[in-house]
Amino acid sequence: MAPITNVVLAIIAVVQILLVLNANESARISANAAVRAADTSTQANNLSRQSLIADQRPWxxxxxxxxxxxxxxxxxxxxxxxxxxxxxxxxxxxxxxxxxxxxxxxxxxxxxxxxxxxxxxxxxxxxxxxxxxxxxxxxxxxxxxxxxxxxxxxxxxxxxxxxxxxxxxxxxxxxxxxxxxxxxxxxxxxxxxxxxxxxxxxxxxxxxxxxxxxxxxxxxxxxxxxxxxxx
The missing domain is CATH 2.60.40.10 (Immunoglobulins)
Structure with missing residues (x-):
């Protein structure tokens, strides 16, 4: 029974590793998406501020x-x-x-x-x-x-x-x-x-x-x- 148990434990360990790797990849993808969203929001805010300044500033x-x-x-x-x-x-x-x-x-x-x-x-x-x-x-x-x-x-x-x-x-x-x-x-x-x-x-x-x-x-x-x- 010991060999079978070892095999099962090894399989479980591999599955856990795969789950961790997949979670890390998902986290990386989510983080990258958040960064892109933040960059887009910053650019939009900058454009909005520039438009506001151009409209309200002196000339x-x-x-x-x-x-x-x-x-x-x-x-x-x-x-x-x-x-x-x-x-x-x-x-x-x-x-x-x-x-x-x-x-x-x-x-x-x-x-x-x-x-x-x-x-x-x-x-x-x-x-x-x-x-x-x-x-x-x-x-x-x-x-x-x-x-x-x-x-x-x-x-x-x-x-x-x-x-x-x-x-x-x-x-x-x-x-x-x-x-x-x-x-x-x-x-x-x-x-x-x-x-x-x-x-x-x-x-x-x-x-x-x-x-x-x-x-x-x-x-x-x-x-x-x-x-x-x-x-």
Missing amino acids: IAVSFEPAGPITWPAGGLQISYKDTLKNIGKSPALNLKHVQGIALALDIDLPEQASLRRLIAANNTGAINLMPGEEIQVIGHIQRSRDEVTRSAAAWAGDGPSGSRPVLIGAADYKTSFDDEVRTTGFIYEVGFWDPAKGITVTAMDPLADGEIPPERVRIRRRPNIDAPVN
Whole structure:
């Protein structure tokens, strides 16, 4: 009887081992399923939070309009403009700072904007909070020297009409009440003037040929085909 008993006990032991292995595999499968469910839930929560933030957060819109003539003092360039920043979102824009300048170089898009954003980061003065629907307006006057105007006109030689092609470029940085991420509205605007004889806006300007341009003919328009960063 002992051999038979041993065989039975061995069979029972094998069955128990198989049951334990099967239980472990079932537990592993259940654990993996729970992890996947948790990941899916986390992703869904993140998406829901992102959607909520996008709907409720502030959004800063930037616009420019002429605030005076384009003049050429001593052969240089002077432009006056009104800069409007408006919170078109649903919550306050916190620690809002912005800076802009006139660029005359050929490649002014990303390098110039990056340098302006570094200037914003280093400048802790003048920051404000802008409530939903509120706007601020700033009158700016920017000058460039005769040498800068001459160099910029020469740089454009062979690339369409010669002349200075000033561009207003800059960025507005701010935070929201939802997180610590810095949000940015970048802007790139061409400066030119309306030529009634040609029926077009001219962006390549010649100090001698064009002379002083009155405010009603000055045009400041968003530069086409250029994506300024907005987040």
